Amino acid sequence: MEVYIIRHTPVLAGKNICYGQSDLLVAETFLQDVQQFKSKLPANFDRVFSSPLQRCVRLANALELDNVLLDNALMEMNFGDWENKNWDDLDQDDLNSWMADFVNVKTPGGESLIELYERVKFFLDNLRLQPHKKVLLISHAGVIRCIWAYLLAIPLQHIFKIPVNYMETFVFNLKVTADLDSIKKMP
Template structure:
């Protein structure tokens, strides 16, 4: 039983913009990035799951045109609430610093904390793993870090340093005894991302 976890391709958004569940499109390099991803996927995957946000939906539809894709809201990126589509550097420091100092437990105003994301993501992942079928999950960076933190018992606060995941990466997860092991099959950088203020 292998689960192939895939991050969406490069999103069409200005660098330095805060986004999570904002339904943004992908760049014109989509087909080239998707072609790289396809090289690492077997032809006979039995179940396909995806975030319903279009940057994942488009990739899932493109990679698995003959499959019935199960779109699951638990696979969405973190809800950035009042900060969605604001420039990181425009969010007042008095507002953002409590979250920056403890993003694991502190909620974004009107949105989620990392713990909230982790709880819904691991619930979904465990349900997929319990089916014991070859599957693919098309999703987001924060979701994949939550899965990897879960199966490796990595503290959430350390997960960004522990797991460097670029757009279009492919992670293969296999059951190993009572747990799981993972292998990063593809992880090509398309440039440095910015998911926090420039002063941090």
């Protein structure tokens, strides 16, 4: 199965703001961003899955995609009490504890990276059982990094080394088992 995954367009968020599952508005450049990208995306997807956050749903709508299913598994990491707060304003003890082991430690009121990873892995393992030939996922940087980690067996403590820009698209081949999967960046 050929799977395309797109990160959403830029959002309206202040500098240095922690956001994950906060339902932020898209930036003023949204329509221009979509128009520049639209012609690069292939057509005729068997199925489109999107995070239910509006920055992804609006992109799906603007791309005029059919068969869009919203799936919570594609939501960004839940930063809990840290959502919409400036990173500099977070409790330093909580932040240091999380930074020391962000893979396993949950953010206050939120989730850990391993929980996000397991959610994404479960989604992909279910997707690989479907009869689709070409699928599109519209999601977030954290989810995309977890897909990379899963498909390429990258240790989770290294996933922030993977750059994932707004509107960046990756294509991967999802096979019957994970050891046969492959991934590439879309030109």
